[in-house]
Amino acid sequence: MNTIEHNSNLSIDSQQNGFERIPTSVYEDSKVASRAVAEEIAEVIRDKANTGQSCVLGLATGSTPTGVYKELIEMHRNEGLSFSNVITFNLDEYFPMEPDFLQSYVYFMNENLFDHIDIKKENIHIPDGTLPKELVATFCQSYEEKILEAGGLDIQILGIGRTGHIGFNEPGSGIHSKTRMITLDHITRTDAASDFFGEENVPRKAITMGVGTILNAKKIILMAWGEGKASIVQETVEGEISDKVPATFLQTHQNTRVVLDTAAAASLVRQKTPWLVGPCNWDVALAKRATIWLSQKLDKPVLKLTERDYMDHGMSDLITDHGPAYDINIKIFNELQHTITGWPGGKPNADDTNRPERALPAKKKVVIFSPHPDDDVISMGGTFLRLVDQGHEVHVAYQTSGNIAVFDDDVIRFTDYFRDLNKDFEISNRSGDELYAKVVSSIENKKPGDEDSEEVAKIKGMIRRSEAKAACRYVGIPDENVHFLDMPFYETGQIKKDPIGPADVKIVTELLDKIQPQQVYAAGDLSDPHGTHRVCLDAIFQALAGLKTEEWTSDCWLWLYRGAWQEWDVNDIDMAVPLSPGELFRKRKAIFKHQSQKDTAVFPGADSREFWQRAEDRNRTTAQIYDQLGLAEYEAIEAFKRYEY
Numbered sequence: 001m002n003t004i005e006h007n008s009n010l011s012i013d014s015q016q017n018g019f020e021r022i023p024t025s026v027y028e029d030s031k032v033a034s035r036a037v038a039e040e041i042a043e044v045i046r047d048k049a050n051t052g053q054s055c056v057l058g059l060a061t062g063s064t065p066t067g068v069y070k071e072l073i074e075m076h077r078n079e080g081l082s083f084s085n086v087i088t089f090n091l092d093e094y095f096p097m098e099p100d101f102l103q104s105y106v107y108f109m110n111e112n113l114f115d116h117i118d119i120k121k122e123n124i125h126i127p128d129g130t131l132p133k134e135l136v137a138t139f140c141q142s143y144e145e146k147i148l149e150a151g152g153l154d155i156q157i158l159g160i161g162r163t164g165h166i167g168f169n170e171p172g173s174g175i176h177s178k179t180r181m182i183t184l185d186h187i188t189r190t191d192a193a194s195d196f197f198g199e200e201n202v203p204r205k206a207i208t209m210g211v212g213t214i215l216n217a218k219k220i221i222l223m224a225w226g227e228g229k230a231s232i233v234q235e236t237v238e239g240e241i242s243d244k245v246p247a248t249f250l251q252t253h254q255n256t257r258v259v260l261d262t263a264a265a266a267s268l269v270r271q272k273t274p275w276l277v278g279p280c281n282w283d284v285a286l287a288k289r290a291t292i293w294l295s296q297k298l299d300k301p302v303l304k305l306t307e308r309d310y311m312d313h314g315m316s317d318l319i320t321d322h323g324p325a326y327d328i329n330i331k332i333f334n335e336l337q338h339t340i341t342g343w344p345g346g347k348p349n350a351d352d353t354n355r356p357e358r359a360l361p362a363k364k365k366v367v368i369f370s371p372h373p374d375d376d377v378i379s380m381g382g383t384f385l386r387l388v389d390q391g392h393e394v395h396v397a398y399q400t401s402g403n404i405a406v407f408d409d410d411v412i413r414f415t416d417y418f419r420d421l422n423k424d425f426e427i428s429n430r431s432g433d434e435l436y437a438k439v440v441s442s443i444e445n446k447k448p449g450d451e452d453s454e455e456v457a458k459i460k461g462m463i464r465r466s467e468a469k470a471a472c473r474y475v476g477i478p479d480e481n482v483h484f485l486d487m488p489f490y491e492t493g494q495i496k497k498d499p500i501g502p503a504d505v506k507i508v509t510e511l512l513d514k515i516q517p518q519q520v521y522a523a524g525d526l527s528d529p530h531g532t533h534r535v536c537l538d539a540i541f542q543a544l545a546g547l548k549t550e551e552w553t554s555d556c557w558l559w560l561y562r563g564a565w566q567e568w569d570v571n572d573i574d575m576a577v578p579l580s581p582g583e584l585f586r587k588r589k590a591i592f593k594h595q596s597q598k599d600t601a602v603f604p605g606a607d608s609r610e611f612w613q614r615a616e617d618r619n620r621t622t623a624q625i626y627d628q629l630g631l632a633e634y635e636a637i638e639a640f641k642r643y644e645y
Helices: 030-050 066-079 105-112 133-149 186-196 211-215 227-238 246-252 284-298 307-311 316-322 325-337 375-389 408-424 429-444 454-475 502-515 532-546 551-555 581-592 611-628
Strands: 024-027 055-059 086-090 092-095 155-158 180-183 205-208 219-224 256-261 365-370 393-398 482-484 519-523 557-561 575-579 636-643
Touching: 024 030, 030 055, 030 066, 030 155, 030 219, 030 256, 066 105, 086 133, 092 105, 133 180, 133 205, 211 246, 219 227, 219 246, 227 246, 227 256, 246 256, 284 307, 284 316, 284 325, 284 611, 307 316, 307 325, 316 325, 365 375, 365 502, 375 393, 375 454, 375 519, 375 557, 375 575, 375 581, 375 611, 375 636, 393 454, 393 502, 408 429, 408 454, 429 454, 454 482, 454 581, 502 532, 519 532, 532 557, 575 581, 575 611, 581 611, 611 636
Parallel strands: 024 256, 055 086, 055 155, 155 219, 219 256, 365 393, 365 519, 393 482, 519 557
Antiparallel strands: 092 205, 180 205, 557 636, 575 636
16 A cells, blocks of 8 residues: 555546546636637637638626636737627526616626627627516517527537526526526525625526527537536536436537536546546545545445455455555555644644644644634634644734625614714714714615725624624634734625735735744635635735745645635545534634624525534534544544645
8 A cells, every 4th residue: 555656647638438428628727727718719709700700609697707708808908809700699687687787797798808808889689687577578589589690609608507507597497498588596596695785686587598599509618617516517417417407408419518627527427536437546645535435435434444345336456556455444544543633733742743733833823814704713713712722822814804794784783882882971972973874874875786885884894803803802812913904805895806916915925924823724715605715815825925935934834724615525634623512612602703694694605504503514524424434433523624835
């Protein structure tokens, strides 16, 4: 087993492996994938232009295609790509929907593509969300006719929803369906809730191209990014054709390609269980993943797996080249065992050869980065408590204000409290009354999706800041170790944030260089529904890269935790911190300090449970998996992955 190497590099090229029913390409990340798709579109546009023909594109909205649109804009600006011969038809639009609303797909397409290229306005077609309901059917028929008159769609690009919808073709949509009005699935409306500042504001209907309309395109490219899409991508690419997952109808199309980043491809057989596809280059990481998978599949502890178990499940070459099974089992069991530690900052005066953290220095300087003001205690509250209890110098850095995630009612309640406080203590009745009136008037006149007034945004930020301080005091962090970074990219007042900029990186860089920590914890949750975690992590990566020449960084380790949405797979865990029932309860109380996020959060995501419930369920599940694999039984476990920068 010691001959297993650490240099496996699984192929990311499209391959025919007997499991995938649609040709699929997997790229390292969404940026590289978006560039590849944009180049494919640009090639068709140029070829059509060279022969004097129009290029007809079917376009999608949402976060998935924005990278492609950015690349096309860059090609227009820097490479002379012209869109003067391009005719576009968008997949869908909410109904009813005014074109100047922030949530409208007209607004989206103008902001993300059309306003930045030389396309003719008369060549742009988007379903009309302003029509009287009785005229929608006629409009839909006309939309179909216009596509045919243009010569049909040369390329249709698609994203995919968690229900498996393409366009807004929800489960139950037929393979021959045409452009029509549909009723949105509850899951789709839940996923859109953040864009509309509440599910109650999401339209119940939409106008969408039909599945049949999409399938009439000459070429179709479906794209998906991130771990959150992995499950539905697997069903689409490898599952049976069914109207329960409308995207599976793409299997019937002769020229469809699925384009993924590695995270979205994680559940495909070739990525998740490549030994079922063919011979593998076995390294420790792959052997660990395979052994854990086999243990869970057979519901047997790792140390009880037999050679027959391995042979019967596509791993005969692992046994032949690196067996016997006993040696493999021991190796992987030890790998798992060495991830477990009750000393996340390192155990003093102990042999740290097989421990996830260094013993020295015994008392470390630690920075916990929290994208929002509650991610620290939700995601690693137990470890947070351990680090403080064990005497490390712990700092917490809240990267954003989190102000958009506060209900308007809370602002009125706190402002009313301020008004009464002024009156009772005879501080300044007038100032309290004026602020209260101004806040109430601003909120009453605000439409869903409108930016908060300066006063309301500031109060929301203060509410979240006070809650974060309360949680830190409960954990035992002195006020001077609590840092509110208020990174500028976040302060747009909208769900959509600005790209990360030099000012954001500078703030993080200055804090790190001031503290010079031996440990940094950061949110590695790339499935955050708003992308804030992803941007905050990029700022940390850039800051550490810029500080690489500083001597202290050579002794600084970066640990990634996952947020409220997802946990690391066991095979990815480098440090597992067990929590006792008492520590789990203390973690819950720390989460409770964030009262504005309790009961019902403004942006709960797909899971309607409270954050503390999600966190405890996730931590208990991780502990149960370790127990099932044959390791010690714990109440709960928080998990971390070390990132080499």
